[in-house]
Amino acid sequence: MIRNAKDFWTGLIYVFFGSSAILIGREYGMGTAIKMGPAYFPTILGGLLVGIGAISVIRSFIIPGTPIAAFAFKGLTLVTVSALVFGFLVRGAGLAVALPLLVIISAYASTRFRWHPTLLLAAGLTVFCALVFLKGLGIPLPVIGPWFGG
């Protein structure tokens, strides 16, 4: 029986990252203690992390803890997706497409989302960023991207 879900899952994550570091590290040279190869330090750290993860998993069966609170899936998904969409579109479609989409998708995550102020915010931020970042600071991004003939 898992008595502490936080300990259990965190432990598993640590074991996963730690063992991946060790396994992937096997492709690199280990070297010696005097002349450490690229795998030396990551292997030590990976071992440590696996150890910490294992203790955490074992502990989760013994010492009870507080349950994991419900995930805010809507916020998590929309915020993450909005950033990914922005990254995907910004070079090809341009700032004038990517930025309003970022604003609208992410704003939709709020329980108090309303179209009218969100669209105004998107328009305002687009103009502001185009002027300050693109014109002012010279960040090489198009306002209208090559996909739309910009």
Place this chain on the structure above:
Amino acid sequence: MELLNHLVLGLQTAATLANLFYCFVGVFLGTAVGVLPGLGPTATIAMLLPVTFVLPPVTALIMLAGIYYGSQYGGSTTSILVNLPGEAASVVTTLDGYQMAKQGRAGPALAASAIGSFFAGTVATFLIAGFGPPLAAVALKFGPAEFFSLMVLGLVASVVLAQGSLLHAIGMVVLGLLLGLIGTDVNSGTQRFSFGIYELADGIGFVTVAMGMFGLGEIIRNLENEEERAVMITKITGLWPTREDFKRMVAPILRGTIIGSALGILPGSGSILGSFAAYSIEKKVSKNRAQFGKGAIEGVAAPESANNAGAQTSFIPLLTLGIPSNPVSALMVGAMIIHGIQPGPSVINEQPALFWGMIVSMWIGNLFLVILNYPLIGMWVRMIMIPYQHLYPGILVFCGIGVFSLKNTEFDVYLMALFGALGYLFSKLGCEPAPMLLAFILGPLMEEYLRRAMLLSRGNPWVFVQRPISATLLGLAVLAMCSVLIPAFSKTREEVFVEGSG
């Protein structure tokens, strides 16, 4: 006399028109950030870093430092006026500050905070100026073994001061160190953990990690409970404290400054711990302890002095040893590296104008804060009322464009999104991201020092305990770790964080 010459050099650097301007911009933005709940100094500095690349290094660092201590200051204004601490360090200020405001004594409370902060800032500035050079001189004698042990101590301290399970904090540190190793190994040229992805050859940028975990992660967390922020604004009447108030302020300000300065040097969340410690000590020693929690001016003056002193002395390890003590100074280390300055004990001698300019600018910045805060209080209060649902899409936009501009690649935007989700996941599991970011920045440095130390000792791992300074540092790290296991301390640690997160 030497100190005076240094301060004059600093003044010459800091008092140029451009530097004064950016110092002002820094503290202004910092105050705004401190006022706005849900936007912390770490995320802000990460967002603004790309903007500072066009500035000369001194100017950039002056502005970034201004954002940090400005945010400490802004947080207290809202604590007092509307019972909303914008920053973790000003949580305790709400206890008595808001009570004073409710009794119509918001003016004296704000004045206590301003005077305390300014005094503490001044003292801390001199402390940095006084202790910086000798500390750096000692650090110049450090070999790789000492630096390695120093980093171990720093990481252990950040673990001890982190919230939640100790085991998980250690795990986060190790994970951070590992993530920091992604990219090309400097010694062999091997590309490690890059999965053949071209963009990972240079490693993951710390700004990307910071924006993801502190910017995006925080937004997702805030969206969980969008409680109505009913803001009741009290009338501010009688800005000036009475003679009685002044008398009651003196001792708490002095004590707060001392406690805050001392704790600020500690790695981890120095300024937060300082304000809590100062408040609880004041509550024990004050003649008016019965009034605490009911609007005692001591309960505002002490923690406010402490958090400002701590915010500033936390620059001591950064400027003299090159070791960051919290996520904000970790970002400053990154900023220095980007500007071509290797942070460490040699900065004082090789870049005296930068070092002293930054120190003097902190004092000037504190002066700006006092001047800025009074006439603009109305504006800050109105700023709190910006609804969060209109604020966070804007934060995302700045994060997105900022992270893109670092290397002009959309890959970093994807990574930021990934770290945002990861940061949220870890916070759900009760793991704090701050120690991880610290470890992430220290990872490659630690490996380098470990390699050099082992090379010099011909592979003898005992070198770390055979060299006296290194052994002392490691001993301190062990002591710090053990202190958590002492019931009395761990109870206090929990209490501080329970209050802190409340």
